[in-house]
Amino acid sequence: MSLSFPVIDLHAHWFAPSTLDILGRRSEAPRIGRLGDDLTIWRRGAGAGTGAPFPLGPQWTDISARLDHLDGAGIVHQLISWPTTLGVDAALGASDTLDLWTGWNNETSALVRQNPDRFSAVAALSTSDLDWSRSELARAHEKLGLIGGVLPVNGFFSRASAEQFRPIFEVAQAHRSHIYLHTGFANPVITGQPPDILHGDNEALRWVIDNGFHFASAVATLAFTDFLDPFPDVTLQIAMLGGSGLGALAAEQAEVSPRIQAGPLRRHFRQIWLDTGAAGSGSAAVAAAIRVLGSERIVFGSDYAPLPDIRPTLDRVRAATATDPDSRHAVLSSNALSLLSRHDAFPAHLASFRKTAS
Template sequence: MTTHKTVIDLHSHWFAPSTLDILGRRAEAPRIGRQGDELAIWRTGAGAGKGGAFPLGAQWYDLQTRLTHLDHVGIAHQLLSWPTTLGVDAALPFADTQDLWTQWNNDTAALVAQHPDRFSAVAALSTDNLAWSAKELERGHEQLGLIGGVLPVNGFFSRRSAEAFRGIFEVAQAHRSHIYLHTGFASPKVHGQPPDILHDDNEALRWVIDNGFCFASAVATLAFTDFLAPFPDVTIQIAMLGGTALGALAAEQAVVSPRVQAGPLREHFKQIWLDTGAAGSGTAAVAAAVRVLGSERIVFGSDYAPVPDIRPTLERVRAATATDPDGQKSVLFWNAQQLLARHGVQVAAQE
């Protein structure tokens, strides 16, 4: 049974047909191949797991599987992005990825054109060739109908690393882009990123802690330096609730600290939204972020594709906002509706 579509999901990933083909032809990680009866992707670096393989269910690449699930759980619209978590960009030189990014952007734009009421998208960009990425972001806006680009959050770990992306942000300002920061490392050419730690104990929990630190550091770079000052028309979405709400809590501490004297949080976050992706969907974390930043700075994100079922995330976010019905509607729909409208995407409310 199809439910009323009352939620906008700004954190979801998919693999275009060209992705399966291009990574499927690789013999070494990162590559896509068969693992038993299903597809899997073999990754490299921290977070890849001991075997390096991550299973890919049909939701990653089968459109009908996705649409059926969205209808079932009540998702009106999804923002599609490349999953920087997989580390392809950081692991391979531009010569080995240009076709991958170009074709993903072409295929994704075609999907959006086919289903504009259900999907919008941001472009996949290279961090190994930032000049190309600035041009590709421009192409995404002018030729493909994309609304911005996705970049790995560790590229904004420090002001030093963020400076590498100034050219991309200049194009983003000209086109009033939406820039999405998602888990992962940029190319080693980008200096000032955090260390890539390979843990030998409780890797999953260590990853959560490391991830929170990296995301919160990006929040500090973008909310508490003047990096964004020349780019007032660019909107920023930071995944995983800015580090499982660590970014929001650090921001609160900055405001009350006599050493920082940061000023009102509203000013620091006027261009920034945090989404409730997998590592930021805990009930306590969502409630803390809403309390500190206000419900208007939080948007729903399911992390759909690596997360095959949106319902548990949706239930946790609803539980975190249950005492504030208007705030809950803001997080689940209104904030994203207004944000997308700024970028020319209209999503009608369906009650």
């Protein structure tokens, strides 16, 4: 399908060579190794199916194959982040992970510098050593050319848990950071997170339900408390439509319920965007989020790498906006272009679209 505007993907992951080396030297999970002919990660800690090995296709590491796939899917630019879903930060302490994050940030910076028109990125941050993360976020902006940082969404499950990240947000405010909240638990040193429930039946379906609750709770923390008030120049991206659209629907209840009296939603979401990553890519969920929050609050995200093909997610978002070309343009293009421009990461080859994105 031919489009008259560039499609931007703000939810994608990769593993740097140093990731394979560091996790490949581990003898216990979380670790990366071979299972038959397949590169595989063994996870430990919170998350769906952590006891089972998770295969890593070539899309995780092969940049040439990635670029070919992006061209085939019609994606002109990706924002890359560390996949907090895999639970490495939750399972290991700072002594076992700081070299991992440093290496990933350095090599991701090199990837962006080599391909500035195709990639932007946010830094991997530690939740077991927040002082280190403050310094690393500043380095990401000042030395690495990254536009912010990624943190696990369960660190913002409650106001109490979010408060522990205030020092990082102070640095983020100084640098006008883009903070991305992705699936997963923070390290156990962060208190106030949700319980890690080990279900005895249909673990995958239970994980979907838990995940929606976790994301919607973070939406409540960030949109409906005053936590963000001291940080007006920080932009927030919340994956999976804030819990498969559950965050948006809860926000709608907050707007209409006489018990909550939250007032107009636009005020609460003025610096928050929700993306259409895997658990939030259903056409009905996308349409509901657009209806409740407006298309200006939704951005396209494919969850590429865990998902090897961007096109099914893109097709579902197109289906959700089939009768509304303005919303389609906003979700697939102009919202992301505006965010990238705000963070001085506007791809040069898209300069002709700057006016429509502003």
